[in-house]
Amino acid sequence: MASSERNLQTCEVPDATVQRLPLYLEKLKLLQAIGVEDVSSRQLAESLDIKASQLRHDFHYFGGFSRPGRPYRVEKLVTALEQIIGVDRPVPTAIVGAGHLGQALANYPGLQLQGFPIRAIFDVNPKLLGLEIRGQPVRDLDDLEPVCRREGIKIGVITVPASSAQEVVNRLVAAGVTGLLNFAPTELKVPGHVSVRHERLTVGIMALSFKVKCGALARSAAGNEPGPLAGSA
Amino acid sequence: MASSERNLQTCEVPDATVQRLPLYLEKLKLLQAIGVEDVSSRQLAESLDIKASQLRHDFHYFGGFSRPGRPYRVEKLVTALEQIIGVDRPVPTAIVGAGHLGQALANYPGLQLQGFPIRAIFDVNPKLLGLEIRGQPVRDLDDLEPVCRREGIKIGVITVPASSAQEVVNRLVAAGVTGLLNFAPTELKVPGHVSVRHERLTVGIMALSFKVKCGALARSAAGNEPGPLAGSA
DNA sequence: TAGATTGTTAATCGATTAACAATC
């Protein structure tokens, strides 16, 4: 118990584990919604296509979700994971850049539902200032600092062009934002107390392209090119 | 050389390496654009915040980008990586689901620029059928198969609700699509020759939330809460 | 030549998986 407390505080949790926590939470919430009360590590792991021992190993960093012999209580697990991830209370979030991607994210219900309500949207383009998305007006970038402070914004979503990303980030950090979700294709310099996560849309599609190309090569080498209708589920 | 050919064909390349290839390509194209002709593994690695030995190790799976003693030629490397990733010629891509996210992706210039021209957009909503995005009309989902075949669509981007994702995927696969970029929060069943990549927006923001929360805990434990203006770059 | 660079292998490091005692 003492060691799991230390893990929580110093965050000595592997990144690979951290990335799986949201998947666990998502699946558990789904189970909760259909009225499932108990779940074993094997059931939960199988539904996520991972090994049960990996799931238990992940949970072990935080410790004490159940006792040997007893399966997990879905509700307890949801509560615990929400606390661990930090979405046990809403995390006020702002979107900077109300172009196509920014608007899409502002409209996406998942963010609000998962605990990240959009409390502010900013853009430099005066033509967008009239626009309102899910009850939030697009505001002038000039108002960034006072609005972010007033709303207690914790996370900033960067959907501005790469050329203005760093300046926007500096202002968000100065206004007290400590987490940045960066969709701009550029590196960002931030002070040590700020966390950044890059979301690169083109990395995903390129990695996919590589696999597609390799699959095609492998099949043509093996000489068993499937007809377009073959094998469809 | 024989072993690197085998790697190319059977794709025995670690996923971690595959995910870095697009980053290398992106940075190299940037260097090319500003007229840089040569680059060393150290320079390139440093600009991406990785170790030079890792970069050389990655390149070694494909082999023969330079000779000992000579730095890499930017142009040769760009060409080679484009071929390896499979973007040396355009990869016809379709977007299924023209809601906010689908429209944002269709409008995103990066996809076209990186080698993935959007050659078709589909939706079930009749109200969207008049819409045209960057020269592509939103088409009726009923026309999916003939249009995908005619345009030679290789990659399908899934931006429909989770409830209809599997059906859309079945139809895309039947129409000859072999790569799927899935934004719907659901697992997909596909035949073996099809590659799927999940893009989970909420996983990214939740992992970020975890790090933010841990950072706050660590600082409050250490008792050195920085003022909101401290340390800003 | 001397210093710098790549390609390639070996060493290290970390993450995943297996195993099993304790428990229900």
Add this chain to the structure above:
DNA sequence: TAGATTGTTAATCGATTAACAATC
């Protein structure tokens, strides 16, 4: 009890890093 389950440690596996010969 017998079968199933968790928490926890050890074994395995794979990825990253270091080292260095060959080369410019």
